[in-house]
Amino acid sequence: xxxxxxxxxxxxxxxxxxxxxxxxxxxxxxxxxxxxxxxxxxxxxxxxxxxxxxxxxxxxxxxxxxxxxxxxxxxxxxxxxxxxxxxxxxxxxxxxxxxxxxxxxxxxxxxxxxxxxxxxxxxxxxxxxxxxxxxxxxxxxxxxxxxxxxxxxxxxxxxxxxxxxxxxxxxxxxxxxxxxxxxxxxxx
Numbered sequence: 001x002x003x004x005x006x007x008x009x010x011x012x013x014x015x016x017x018x019x020x021x022x023x024x025x026x027x028x029x030x031x032x033x034x035x036x037x038x039x040x041x042x043x044x045x046x047x048x049x050x051x052x053x054x055x056x057x058x059x060x061x062x063x064x065x066x067x068x069x070x071x072x073x074x075x076x077x078x079x080x081x082x083x084x085x086x087x088x089x090x091x092x093x094x095x096x097x098x099x100x101x102x103x104x105x106x107x108x109x110x111x112x113x114x115x116x117x118x119x120x121x122x123x124x125x126x127x128x129x130x131x132x133x134x135x136x137x138x139x140x141x142x143x144x145x146x147x148x149x150x151x152x153x154x155x156x157x158x159x160x161x162x163x164x165x166x167x168x169x170x171x172x173x174x175x176x177x178x179x180x181x182x183x184x185x186x187x188x
Contacts, residue, residue: 009047012037016058021101024108025055056115062101063123069094074130080138081187084157088180091161092168100165124158131157138187148186157183 019028019036030051034041048054073087094100102123109116132154138144160183164176 007039007043010061012039012047013058013061016054017062017101020055020058021062021098021104024104025051026108056119059101059105059116059119063119066094066100066102067126071126071130074134079141080134080143081184083134084184084187085180088161088164088183091164092173092176092180095165095168097169099169100162103162103165106162127158127161128154144187153186 015037016033019032023032028051030041030044033039033044033051033054037044039047044051044054048057070087070090073083073090076083091100102120105116106120110120111117132150135144135148135150135153139146139148139150160179164179167176167179
């Protein structure tokens with residue numbers, strides 16, 4: 001008969017996100033996880049199976065949390081420009097001085113780890129779709145001209161978002177705000 005777990009998996013995953021976010025996958029040892037999660041190695045292995053499985057669960061949880069915090073903004077009512085400015089403001093605040101965990105995963109593991117690649121690719125596709133839907137609404141309301149390739153603009157905005165999350169590590173806020181304003185040239 002197995003023992004009942006004396007910890008909440010969601011809280012453990014939140015701690016794991018921070019450890020992996022700070023150290024990366026390769027830079028994080030099992031001992032780091034034991035110390036930071038407050039669990040024994042056996043509890044980690046029994047619950048998640050491996051460091052890799054824990055990392056993937058942490059990445060999944062991060063994706064869900066960031067979508068809840070950021071993704072809904074793009075589907076709200078309002079002008080595309082105002083929503084995009086607010087969205088990018090929140091992205092900057094959310095990733096300030098530590099980049100984006102999903103972008104970090106892309107840079108560190110996506111080229112060599114198929115499951116991480118799949119998750120990063122899926123995340124990018126969802127972000128692209130959210131931007132695309134916002135741009136479609138902007139055309140419908142007359143805020144944008146129909147001459148733009150909305151799919152290409154949505155891909156561009158995903159790229160801007162990723163670039164901003166990397167730049168937040170070292171850039172001053174004024175620079176980040178300038179990047180955002182300049183990036184929305186198509187709404188002027």
